[in-house]
Amino acid sequence: MEATVTTANNEKTWGGGHEIQPLGASYGKMMMWFFIVSDALTFSGFLAAYGFSRFKFIETWPLADEVFTHFPFMHGVSAPMYYVALMTFILIFSSVTMVLAVDAGHQLKKTKVAIYMFLTIIGGFIFVGSQAWEWKNFIKGEYGAVETVGGSLLQFVDKDGKRVALEEFAVKLPNQPEQLSRAKAKWFMESAETLPTYSVADVQAGFKAHPELLIRTEHLTAEKKKTVLSRAESEARLNQAKYVVEGANLIRNEYGSKLFADFFFFITGFHGFHVFSGVIINIIIFFNVLLGTYEKRRSYEMVEKVGLYWHFVDLVWVFVFTVFYLV
Amino acid sequence: MSHEHVSNTKRIWFVFALLSAVTTVEVILGIIKPASLEFNHFVGLNLLNWIFYILTIFKAYYIVWAFMHMEGEKSSLRWSVVSPVIFLVLYLLFILLTEGHYIYGVFKDSTIKWNF
Numbered sequence: 001m002e003a004t005v006t007t008a009n010n011e012k013t014w015g016g017g018h019e020i021q022p023l024g025a026s027y028g029k030m031m032m033w034f035f036i037v038s039d040a041l042t043f044s045g046f047l048a049a050y051g052f053s054r055f056k057f058i059e060t061w062p063l064a065d066e067v068f069t070h071f072p073f074m075h076g077v078s079a080p081m082y083y084v085a086l087m088t089f090i091l092i093f094s095s096v097t098m099v100l101a102v103d104a105g106h107q108l109k110k111t112k113v114a115i116y117m118f119l120t121i122i123g124g125f126i127f128v129g130s131q132a133w134e135w136k137n138f139i140k141g142e143y144g145a146v147e148t149v150g151g152s153l154l155q156f157v158d159k160d161g162k163r164v165a166l167e168e169f170a171v172k173l174p175n176q177p178e179q180l181s182r183a184k185a186k187w188f189m190e191s192a193e194t195l196p197t198y199s200v201a202d203v204q205a206g207f208k209a210h211p212e213l214l215i216r217t218e219h220l221t222a223e224k225k226k227t228v229l230s231r232a233e234s235e236a237r238l239n240q241a242k243y244v245v246e247g248a249n250l251i252r253n254e255y256g257s258k259l260f261a262d263f264f265f266f267i268t269g270f271h272g273f274h275v276f277s278g279v280i281i282n283i284i285i286f287f288n289v290l291l292g293t294y295e296k297r298r299s300y301e302m303v304e305k306v307g308l309y310w311h312f313v314d315l316v317w318v319f320v321f322t323v324f325y326l327v
Numbered sequence: 328m329s330h331e332h333v334s335n336t337k338r339i340w341f342v343f344a345l346l347s348a349v350t351t352v353e354v355i356l357g358i359i360k361p362a363s364l365e366f367n368h369f370v371g372l373n374l375l376n377w378i379f380y381i382l383t384i385f386k387a388y389y390i391v392w393a394f395m396h397m398e399g400e401k402s403s404l405r406w407s408v409v410s411p412v413i414f415l416v417l418y419l420l421f422i423l424l425t426e427g428h429y430i431y432g433v434f435k436d437s438t439i440k441w442n443f
Contacts, residue, residue, distance in 0.1 A: 023400075023401055023403045023404035023407065024400065024401035024403070024404060025400065025401070025404055030404070033404065033408050034408075036408070037408055037411060037412055040412050040416075041412065041415055041416070044412075044415070044416045044419055044420075045419065048416075048419045048420050048423045048424070049423065051420065051423060051424050051427065052423040052424065052426065052427035053427065054427070055424055055427030055428045055430075055431055056427045056430045056431050056434070057431070058428075058431055059431075059435075065357075080357075080358065081354050081357050081358050082354075085350065085351075085354040088350050089347065089350065092343065092346050092347060092350070093343070095390070095394055096339060096340075096343045096394075098394075099339050099393075099394045100336065100339060102396075103334060103335050103336060103339065106334075107334065150440070224365065304396075307394075307395075308395055311390055311391075311394045311395045312395070314390060314394070315387055315390045315391065315395075318383055318386050318387055318390065319383060319387070321353075321383075322353075322379050322380065322382075322383040325357065326353060326356075326357045326376075326379045327376050327379055327380075
């Protein structure tokens with residue numbers, strides 16, 4: 001226990017004495033590094049598992065360019081990459097303010113440390129907020145799709161291969177299953193799952209009424225585009241429809257492989273959780289800076305340690321960005 | 328502090344500019360996806376993905392070395408942090424991606440249809 005005690009004026013005391021510092025680092029800093037090693041391996045495990053599943057379904061994996069196409073205040077405009085690029089810049093910039101805070105700490109400039117810490121916290125909040133917005137779009141979906149009895153996903157396109165949303169052609173047939181709810185005095189019959197806006201029959205009827213529509217399967221062609229079926233094939237395929245899929249959840253999603261959404265939620269969620277806890281830790285250290293705790297210690301090493309964690313979060317994002325959005 | 332600390336602000340902004348530039352290049356390549364890069368393969372991976380992975384490692388190096396100040400640490404600390412990660416990640420990727428590819432083959436060639 002002795003080693004972990006931090007005294008007011010000498011933070012870097014190991015049990016072995018002042019002069020002995022294994023690996024030339026203080027106890028806290030070294031443990032932060034080793035925590036980062038273990039956390040890096042955790043993330044590597046997740047990303048490798050993502051790679052495993054992607055290799056398994058390499059011919060049917062969704063195309064990121066078609067999934068992440070939203071940008072704030074630009075409705076209906078397909079803008080792949082721009083938003084994640086923006087998020088990446090925000091995180092890199094908050095890393096810069098963090099390292100500037102560490103740098104100011106080395107010179108014992110309290111006000112400067114506080115300002116840079118504050119900017120880092122703001123950057124962190126903007127990033128978490130951006131991620132929430134990204135999740136919202138992902139969960140809500142845009143076009144909707146249909147799942148077959150065999151578990152593959154069918155999407156709808158027009159003659160030019162442009163995606164068509166369900167609401168553009170599906171008809172509302174009478175006597176379709178209705179969402180049961182407590183409000184309708186059916187508490188004992190509540191639906192286990194939320195019903196989609198359209199039933200399978202609605203979609204099939206709408207498809208029949210629109211002869212220009214075609215079906216797109218998950219299969220990637222040699223040009224890395226999804227396969228579009230002929231009208232006759234499309235009709236045959238749609239007869240096997242079992243579910244209407246709108247947006248994404250952990251069971252099925254309108255983008256394609258079920259595992260795609262699961263990994264997206266899990267990995268970006270775990271990263272977002274890291275960012276969020278990083279912001280909380282930054283806030284604690286920020287208040288300590290304001291209170292002059294480190295001024296009294298004559299050492300801003302705590303800022304350096306949370307800085308290490310914060311940069312690690314940025315580091316993970318660099319890999320998540322590549323694996324989910326670029327490759 | 329045992330070693331004296333001169334302000335590193337200049338280097339910090341330089342690394343920021345570098346990381347931003349690399350990210351911009353990645354985004355531009357990701358949007359236009361040049362066919363010459365996307366459809367030419369080298370050791371089982373297309374050239375575009377090679378570029379993305381190399382640039383990612385490049386960014387990771389600068390984040391760890393400059394921002395996390397790994398360059399100022401003793402080499403014993405450097406190696407004890409970096410080498411286990413590199414070794415284990417390479418091993419993990421090798422085993423999982425190989426197996427993933429094998430299962431892809433099983434699904435593709437077997438008589439049982441898993442998804443139809």
